[in-house]
Amino acid sequence: MISQIYDVIVVGAGHAGSEAAAAAANMGSKTLLITMNMQTIGQMSCNPAMGGIAKGQIVREIDALGGYSGIVADKSAIQFKMLNLSKGPAMWSPRTQNDRMLFAEEWRIALENTPNLDFFQDMVKSLIIENNKVCGVVTSLGINIRANAVVLTNGTFLNGLIHVGDKQLGGGRMGEPRAFGITEQLVSLGFESGRMKTGTPPRVDGRSLDYSKMEEQKGDENPQKFSFTDTPPLTKQLSCHIVYTNETVHEILREGFDRSPMFNGTIQSIGPRYCPSIEDKVNRFAERTRHQLFVEPEGWRTVEIYVNGFSSSLPEDVQIKAMRHIPGFENVKVFRPGYAIEYDYFPPTQLHHTLETKLIDNLYFAGQINGTTGYEEAAGQGLMAGINAHNKVHGKEDFVLNRDEAYIGVLIDDLITKGTEEPYRMFTSRAEYRLLLRQDNADIRLTEKGFNIGLASQERLQKVEEKIAKSTELENLLKETSLKPAIINPILQEIDSAPVDQAYRAAQILTRPNMTLKMLDKIDDLGEHTSQYTDEVREQAEINIKYRGYIDKERESVAKMLKLETIRIPEDFDYSKINSLSSESRQKLNKIRPKTIAQASRISGVSPSDMNVLLIYLNK
Template structure:
């Protein structure tokens, strides 16, 4: 009935979809197994992609040939570049999506791929022979053979949904939990844990008094995620901002005695940076209000997502409290918020390729690794898909370093540090933020994907070359051109910058604070004429490279110094217990983690700089 597949991907959420596409575009024959074909790539939580640090990840997925950015551009209802008031290392794209169109577009693109087949059924276990994954078992008793397996089970592994004192099995509202996989993996020696996440109630937009809310429009000139020729938004839907109040908080507290979070029924740890509304008013009792983002679910629906009001309180308490919010006095609820508790596997059990250490050719990606967020899941799926393809062909693995990508930071954090709560990416987690900007992800990563043999990157590579060449040409022009005081002094005075007293190079003016090329174009006709030949994206890259040249160079030097440790390999058979100069904790941690390089060893919690020095001396370095 089935052929032997190269790769079977279990789960068709954001991680599973990217895993399937990545392996298929590398040339593998892929089976994507899901319990429900109608919920492929469903946005289970908020209908948005990107945000702080997450937007950089979506750009990186796109640069590596993934589809998340393309899908988002085709289905967006609003686009905003966050943190524009800060430096470019902090700029983060974010888009509201049409939830139904997003899932439909993903399915359309997956079904158009000749290397991807589908099977709708629950997978109950992994076929393991000789310590190697070689297929899956299904609930119908089928055995489907493959050369590698990627598990992307999301919140479905023994999932339990909590609403007040009610609890029932489920991986998502209206969908059953997945059984069997956790139990089998434990028998194989894997360690498992429990985590929880939540979602807010959905509201009928027709029942909201929009005039009472603050409007949050998209950017006047909306950008996009993909570096390919995807459409730009011609019109946008606004988001809105509402606020809780002391009265709302008091109403919510009435249900705390029936809250599964406070009475101990939920054992899993929830996300620190996206807490439930009851958690927020408990932890921040001194605050008399909290901000809520009221987000549309799509172009042709009145369903509204209340971002910031995630809750597992009883439905009657949620409803009563919602109606205390200004603008929500007559609100109608489509469904209440809920918490979901599910199994995950501590990611310290993985290699940097996301292959498990215990079973070869078995990969974990997404929330099964303890992460939260579509973007974090998608990038893990993409990396697992690439490495599964490489593993079955016994080719060198593809690992991104911390100085290569936010994706590299995320996976390195998970594998070396683990996580005891749902892991979310922030710019603060990346020590090389100036190198890892959202505007240069294609320059950083598309050539790497092209070298791997990822299909369909010819046009992308041509654009990368054109972008790099344009940035260099603009840089040469700005460094060579001169400006007279009379040309720019009125502009400089207007922004509070010191006037010129003599003719200087344009570059020296540009690198001043608050000066930008767009403004200089208004006062320098020759510059305006020259830049008219280039896309805004290319101009922005050149400007950032020039204005932050010193910072970029220093960061690159730091990265190069650290990356030298990544070139010092450690044997998988190294006996750390014999190296008595190491601290006892380091010997235990290194033995358990089995790092591939000294650089990786240096990032393991409990391994000190002194321990690293001992390792280097032992290895003759």
Template sequence: MFNKYDVIVVGAGHAGCEAAAAAANLGSKVLLVTMNMQTFAQMSCNPAMGGIAKGQIVREIDALGGYSGIVTDSSLIQFRMLNKSKGPAMWSPRAQSDRMLFSQKWREMLENTPNVDFYQDTVSSLIIKDGKACGVITGLGHSIFSTSVVITSGTFLNGVIHIGEKRFGGGRMAEKASTGITEQLIELGFESDRLKTGTPPRIDGRSLDYSKMEEQKGDEEIVGFSYTDIDKINPAQQRSCFITYTSQAVHDTLKTGFDRSPMYQGRIEGVGPRYCPSIEDKINRFAERDRHQLFVEPEGFNTIEIYVNGFSTSLPEEVQFQALQMVPGFEHCKMFRPGYAIEYDYFPPTQLLYSLETKVIENLFFAGQINGTTGYEEAACQGLIAGINAHQKAFHLEPLVLKRSEAYIGVLIDDLISKGTDEPYRMFTSRAEYRTLLRQDNADLRLTEKSYKLGLASQERMEKVRDKRQNVESIKAIMKEYAVDPEDINTYLQTVGSAPLVNKQKLSQLLLRPGLELKEMIAFSPKISEIFNTFSPDSLEQAEIQVKYDTYINKEKELVQRMSQLEELVIPDTFNYEKIISLSNEARQKFNKIRPRTLGQASRISGVNPSDVQILMVYMGR
């Protein structure tokens, strides 16, 4: 019934879909096995993509030839560029998506991707021979063989759902958990643990009074995520989100259910996400606050279902409902589904190589929540890298490894492998030491050529990047040469509160003034407009950023250069740390467990001191 595949992907969440697409587009024959063909890339929690640092990741996925940016642009109902008041390193695109359209679009794209086959079934175990993964065994008893296997199990491995004192198996509400894989992997020598995540109630939007809430509209300009030309809605078609707040009365009502809370009664063993806590956790951790912000978010264009962002909970259903009815605008709310917590197995990611291949079993790759991360974007980027490298391994090619200085994806994978995680890992701009270089606007310039050489990014994408790079250099050259006449610009300078020019000044110098934007200057001055009217807004923005932040960008490049010396010092796989008696015991244990690939990675392992790295460097020199 089944031929042998190059790559089998287990699970069709965000990680699984990206993994299948990447491997197939590189030329692998791929089988995507999923328990439910109706829930491709299901947005199990918040119906949104992007946000702080996460938006940069989606841009990077797109620049590498992944599908998440295209799908998001095709299904968004609202777009906002966050942090525009700050520097470009902090700008982060975010889109509210139509949940059903998002999943439908993902399925369409995969069905139109050559080399992808689909099979609806559970995977109960892996086929392992001579320390290598070479296929899967399904719930219906089929043995399906492949060269590489990618597991993207999400929250399904021994998943348990909690609502108050109710507890039942499930990987998502109304979907059964997956069993067998964890137990097999532990027998093979893997270390496993438990994590927890949660989701808020879903509400009937017809029962809400939006007049009591603050409206939050989308941007007047929809930039989107993909560097390709994707048809998007126009700004006027966007759906608004709304903001409301809890109160002390809401908190007091929620507290009446704490004695039946699975979190406080010890029924949940796994650690929850620090940066997306449940409402009961927020009440405890921030006891001094008498209110918390709630975002009231539509689930799509053609549905009345509402997602209550900020009200994640596993309290008893009646307590959730009573508390919600005390929130302004929710007095007569009707609940579609209560919030719940879900507990699931994960495998500490220190057991992985940079390619996301496991150290214990060759040809076996992990991506997504199985590695201890949380978030669609974090899962999708791991799926992309795992899919690429599963293909590379199947065809005996070198893996793709992104450095911390090259991408947020590189930061995420390095953090997971070097430091591990004992709580759901979420990406932030603060985790990236080179965030001035890793901006959302230049992901294509950073990554597309690398992907094109692999054979993933298309010729069309590569040509767009080459044109953009050439145009940016042309614009920067014009800026350095063109002297702005005071009479052309002084009225504009006056409107933005900037000192008028007395003499002509080079445009590149004028742009260094705070509060000035090239786009506004072009709109104001016919002469400046005439000079730049042949260039795209994307190229103009890129050139402006490079001119304004040239000093900071160069400083960061110098820092990367200095640190690259450590990154280039490769530690042999057979290196014996036991012979270095001057190492601290903790460093020796961590080095033996993680087996760092370079001195740079060794320096980032938690518990390792600079003196340990220096000692290691001396011995390697010998």
């Protein structure tokens, strides 16, 4: 028996568990990270990439708060792209392609260099619960380890079942055992559980591919980074490639449908809507003659390739036969076939905003156990669970991010208020204040919060304060500098913008469509000053000036929403007594127990008329 009593035990060392353990330990909690395999800490179980649409914003937020995901992603990056640059800045999303082995190695190094953090390799089979409070865990070796708080980040391992055609294997990942015991115990305590499905594509030998038949996808010419710290810049990059399926590929896949666990009833759980298997795409979008695939390298020094977009649970012979009709894949050699995996999850409406469970005190859930999909969503939850587990143990206030403060706040509020019946994935469209929640200002939004809770360093805070001061200085310069027609008209002509017949401030000119700060740099007197600022500062000032009106409107909307957040609902409020509420509303409100009117208004099935009834009743 391990005699030491820990402040926090984190179960699982994936993206959620690693962030949770790092956060709790860095804030001062004596923390134990328990994993079934020390060699797979920080493992990229699916695609070798971080970030993407809305997900990149989450990684930046984790970094701003003092988490590790952005740093690890930068240190293991093999390519960087800023997505959606053709759209407005609210949509810009950073993404890295990563070296899978180096990513896991960097995570382990970071965790091993974290003070207050211990490790133990074993499977947790049950929780120690006394007086409705978690007090530790019991491992498969029968070891009782006590703690003041426990964070469960079990990923796809809870009763995991792997499907390849008509074959089923118990496992949490291919080649790794599943975890059992926890689901059964939690259900016996009154928790509601369900089953979800996810999948992964085949991994193939890059030496067997003909890249001349594919479209090359290079990284950005001037690659940026995820982290706001001084992580090393990316000086060389590996290319990805794009290729397409065709009718022959689809016909071969269809021939195997009768052996697919998705179509013969073997798999009954719901998979991710926005990352469907190739057989699901062929079936649901029968009118399409081709589907896009991304051919992604797994690292600097490996020939292994990830076939993104070809996720499948079809028999391995069908997968291989179909792939050999994809251009460039005629002689493909498969390292391992794609597979689907079913696993247990717990509907997240059973949690508080802190990710603590409502039924058991000091027990926290983070990651796929809450019904989410994606490394970034898991890492964001893990960070918040680790922070709040530490705070609870040490008698400190809850740490909750609002919907106007972070994508992480949107993610968690969506989960606990609306729940999810399919793997939840973050999109920019889920955030009503996305112009405020840009990837470029995550440090400005969150670093001070991270510093105040003891996670972000003083050095980080000083760097942010300097960025704010410099961007404000540049904004003022542009607002005060007057440009005469003779100077500005030639530049306006370049972008087919109407000429001016009098002097205008540089900031006014900058708000014109297609005008950029880089173009204004051409003006000698102005460019001499503006070019002295860093790219980061320049981007911040330019966005603030160009989108000031829209940003102010969003802030007005936030102010209205915050008024509703101040109207608290008593914890013991009995909605069943209000006959004027619809039966669905009464049921949902009694189940979720919203803390404020604003949260109640976001619950699916609660109508505006129900909200009016509730407000009248509360006013009485």
